[in-house]
Structure formats: C-alpha cells, structure tokens
Amino acid sequence: MKILLVEDSDDKREQIIDFVKKTIPNISINFKISYQSGLEEIMENDYDFVILDMSMPIYDRNDNNVKEHIHIFAGWDILDRMNQSMIETKVVVITQYDIFQGEHGFFTLEDLDRKFKDSYDNYLSAICFSQLNWKHELKDILINMQNELKNYSN
Structure with a gap:
C-alpha cells in the first residue's frame, strides 16, 4: 500500500508514521508538510490512500523566519481539488482540532465530517488526533483499505 501523509507538525507526523508502519508492515509512506506541496504530490503521483491534516501552512517552511500563513481549511481545499480533478484516492482527515473558523465559515469536526x-x-472519515482513540480509528481504516486493495488485486 502506498500512502501520502500531508501534515505540518513534526511530532504529530512522526507519531502517525510510526503507528502506520507498525499497523501495516511493508507499506510505502511519503509525507509533505504544506497545502501546496501536498496538493502537487497528489496531482503528480498515484497513492492508495491519503491522510490529510485540516489546517496547515500554504507553503513549505523556509529558514528565513518568515511568518507562515496557516490555511485553516487546507484539507478541505485539497479534497475539493481532488474532486475537481477526478482523483479518487481514498482520504482520511486527522486533525488536532475539533472546531474550525475561517474562510468557509464556522464548523465543528463533526460538521465537516x-x-x-x-x-x-x-x-x-475525520479523526481527532487529540482524542485517545485516534489510533484505533486509524487502524480500522487502514486494515479496511488493505483488505480492499487485496480484494481488488485478486
């Protein structure tokens, strides 16, 4: 299984990658850290599964101490662009927040889901990373995805 993780937080990204690798051995997992680099990666490469953060910087970090602009609904906009481009790769959103307010309005994570x-x-699905059961929720989705891919290849 080939997975893309789009996540800007180093700690959260490392925890997710470690968990995914322990859950599904022999997978390929790549990561990107911003809206722009994640979107480009999705548009240019094929993945079996994408894990998206909801809020992230528009561009990759630079070393010039320039303040990063956080795009509150970056995950939503990536989903929208995937839909417009007819990219059917399965997506799950994992976010630390359960309330969002920005250019699309005010939403709870349940509203967005x-x-x-x-x-x-x-x-x-949407998974709240700050809740204790995030690993259980992600594990169920990963195992289902792996089974679907096995059934598809047979």
Missing part, C-alpha cells in the same frame, strides 16, 4: 461524506465519494 458530515459535509465531506456528503460531498466527496473518496472521503472516509
């Missing part, structure tokens, strides 16, 4: 399930066929 319902909206995404109604709007995007490739969207699977």
Whole structure:
C-alpha cells in the first residue's frame, strides 16, 4: 500500500508514521508538510490512500523566519481539488482540532465530517488526533483499505 501523509507538525507526523508502519508492515509512506506541496504530490503521483491534516501552512517552511500563513481549511481545499480533478484516492482527515473558523465559515469536526461524506465519494472519515482513540480509528481504516486493495488485486 502506498500512502501520502500531508501534515505540518513534526511530532504529530512522526507519531502517525510510526503507528502506520507498525499497523501495516511493508507499506510505502511519503509525507509533505504544506497545502501546496501536498496538493502537487497528489496531482503528480498515484497513492492508495491519503491522510490529510485540516489546517496547515500554504507553503513549505523556509529558514528565513518568515511568518507562515496557516490555511485553516487546507484539507478541505485539497479534497475539493481532488474532486475537481477526478482523483479518487481514498482520504482520511486527522486533525488536532475539533472546531474550525475561517474562510468557509464556522464548523465543528463533526460538521465537516458530515459535509465531506456528503460531498466527496473518496472521503472516509475525520479523526481527532487529540482524542485517545485516534489510533484505533486509524487502524480500522487502514486494515479496511488493505483488505480492499487485496480484494481488488485478486
């Protein structure tokens, strides 16, 4: 299975990568750290599964101490661009926050989860990273994805 993780937080990214590798041995997992680099990677390469953060910088960090602009709904906009480009790769959102306010309005994570399930066929679920059960939720999704890929290849 080939997975892309789009996540700007070093600690969260490392925890997710470690957990995914322990859960599904022999996988390929790449990562990107911003809206722009994640979107480019999705548009240019094929993945079996994408794990998206919701809020992240627009561009990769630079070393010039320039303040990064955080795009509150970056994950939503990536999902939207995938939909417009007819990219059907399955997506799960993992975020540290359960409330969002920005250019799209005010939403709870549950609101976004319902909206995404109604709007995007490739969207699977939203997971709150700050809750203790995030690993259990992600494990279930990963195992289901792995089984779907095995069934598809047979």
